[in-house]
Amino acid sequence: MHVIRYTTLGIKHWLAVIGGSLGGMQVMQWSIDYPDSIKHAIVIAASPKLTAQNIAFNEVARQSIMSDPDFNHGHYLEKNTIPRRGLMLARMLGHITYLSDDSMREKFGRELREGKLNFGFDVDFQVASYLRYQGHAFVERFDANTYLLMTKTLDYFDPARDHGDDLATAMSSATAKFMVISFTSDWRFSPQRSREIVKALIKTKKQVSYVEIEAQHGHNAFLMPIPHYMNVFHNYMQNVGRDIK
Amino acid sequence: MRADLAIIADWIKPGSSILDMGCGDGTLLKFFRDNSEVDGIGLEIDAQKIERCVLDRISVIQADLNDGLEQYFSDNSFDYVVMGQTLQAMDRADILVEEMLRVGKQGIITFPNMAYWKGRLQLGIHGIMPVTRSLPNHWFNTPNIHLCTLRDFEALCKEKNINILERTVVDHTHSKSTLLMRLLPNIFGEIAIYRFCRNGVQINS
Numbered sequence: 158m159h160v161i162r163y164t165t166l167g168i169k170h171w172l173a174v175i176g177g178s179l180g181g182m183q184v185m186q187w188s189i190d191y192p193d194s195i196k197h198a199i200v201i202a203a204s205p206k207l208t209a210q211n212i213a214f215n216e217v218a219r220q221s222i223m224s225d226p227d228f229n230h231g232h233y234l235e236k237n238t239i240p241r242r243g244l245m246l247a248r249m250l251g252h253i254t255y256l257s258d259d260s261m262r263e264k265f266g267r268e269l270r271e272g273k274l275n276f277g278f279d280v281d282f283q284v285a286s287y288l289r290y291q292g293h294a295f296v297e298r299f300d301a302n303t304y305l306l307m308t309k310t311l312d313y314f315d316p317a318r319d320h321g322d323d324l325a326t327a328m329s330s331a332t333a334k335f336m337v338i339s340f341t342s343d344w345r346f347s348p349q350r351s352r353e354i355v356k357a358l359i360k361t362k363k364q365v366s367y368v369e370i371e372a373q374h375g376h377n378a379f380l381m382p383i384p385h386y387m388n389v390f391h392n393y394m395q396n397v398g399r400d401i402k
Numbered sequence: 403m404r405a406d407l408a409i410i411a412d413w414i415k416p417g418s419s420i421l422d423m424g425c426g427d428g429t430l431l432k433f434f435r436d437n438s439e440v441d442g443i444g445l446e447i448d449a450q451k452i453e454r455c456v457l458d459r460i461s462v463i464q465a466d467l468n469d470g471l472e473q474y475f476s477d478n479s480f481d482y483v484v485m486g487q488t489l490q491a492m493d494r495a496d497i498l499v500e501e502m503l504r505v506g507k508q509g510i511i512t513f514p515n516m517a518y519w520k521g522r523l524q525l526g527i528h529g530i531m532p533v534t535r536s537l538p539n540h541w542f543n544t545p546n547i548h549l550c551t552l553r554d555f556e557a558l559c560k561e562k563n564i565n566i567l568e569r570t571v572v573d574h575t576h577s578k579s580t581l582l583m584r585l586l587p588n589i590f591g592e593i594a595i596y597r598f599c600r601n602g603v604q605i606n607s
Contacts, residue, residue: 336456352473355463359443360476368452368464385449392457 173197173397174333177379178346179307182314185354188331189316197397198333199390202343202379204350205324205357206315211345214254215308218247222301231302244301245292252291257342257375324357335365336393338386340378366393403429405572406486406512406593413510413568413597414440418481421506423467423498424488427451428460435460445474468493471501480506487593489513490546496558503564503600512595515571517551517588535574536592552588559598567605568597 571591
């Protein structure tokens with residue numbers, strides 16, 4: 158998708174390529190595939206490859222979509238259906254993994270929606286209401302097949318695989334300067350994974366900076382205006398801007 | 403530049419690579435970048451200092467030195483590993499010294515000398531914990547949990563099979579050593595600076 162954009166836009170040299178999560182991994186891939194075209198690579202809340210646990214979450218999400226009777230083996234648009242229930246479940250699961258235990262506790266605790274337990278299977282707790290809302294909203298703006306493909310893309314991402322499982326060798330062709338950013342409470346793409354990226358970059362003598370932002374929002378932190386995160390990003394981009402001249 | 407940093411800058415050969423452990427706002431690395439062809443990277447824990455480094459185009463890694471260097475650096479990654487006035491605040495100074503020589507060919511360390519005469523006077527005569535310009539904190543709020551003297555550090559090097567290549571002492575105001583400091587460094591040296599390597603490692607200098 159982005160390679161198409163890369164060639165169709167006709168832009169040969171990129172001053173900075175910035176991405177978070179899957180986007181961060183795309184930044185890594187670009188820096189490998191187009192080593193001379195990218196000056197700054199900013200990799201946020203990413204990972205050199207997914208862990209088994211991470212792939213497992215994606216698999217449950219995919220199964221929930223594919224087992225929805227409205228999925229119709231992927232031809233749901235022809236049949237005029239949308240696998241709403243499956244996509245909603247996938248999003249609810251995903252959303253849990255993008256938050257942290259602490260952030261959910263702080264946001265919802267065990268707060269009840271109607272102030273009392275109803276002893277039924279409707280929504281009792283605020284967190285359940287929130288998740289259902291997130292799931293419903295997602296169905297309106299996201300395509301199920303795209304969800305399947307994107308999670309598969311994540312699962313397959315492993316630039317080191319063709320290089321004897323050595324990330325440093327895989328990244329060695331890159332010439333970009335790197336800025337790597339991770340978030341302390343992100344357990345889906347944890348700081349540990351970002352440190353692996355940093356170690357590989359240092360090993361191959363790349364210019365790299367790395368910050369670990371103190372944040373309690375889990376993976377979603379990369380979308381939040383956290384002051385330290387914003388300052389580091391702003392400072393780095395100021396220098397990127399100076400490189401134009 | 404701080405006196406100890408100026409001496410370190412003098413010791414490091416152009417064209418080499420350095421790791422600055424506890425690089426602060428990147429003063430030393432900036433000096434190298436602007437004045438000689440030394441390729442450097444810093445480690446720092448403080449968020450604001452890191453923001454400063456990033457603004458100044460210094461490569462910096464946000465890390466806690468107490469977690470070790472294993473997760474960022476392979477063996478023999480640098481010509482020099484520098485640690486300026488940070489050793490005494492670390493959980494395990496001995497392990498960190500060894501880590502310096504795993505990651506780099508040479509180590510350079512500076513630390514406040516606990517046996518400086520003013521400190522001796524305060525402890526020996528007045529019977530109170532020393533508070534000096536190089537050790538400005540009180541016993542109850544000091545980050546310096548592993549203070550040592552020149553003798554202590556040299557004993558550690560001996561035990562760890564570490565070869566001391568160069569040693570100098572300075573005070574806070576002068577970057578050059580006086581005669582007294584050269585004759586009795588463990589009494590008149592306020593800040594100690596050492597350059598060292600693993601015994602048996604060939605250093606051309």
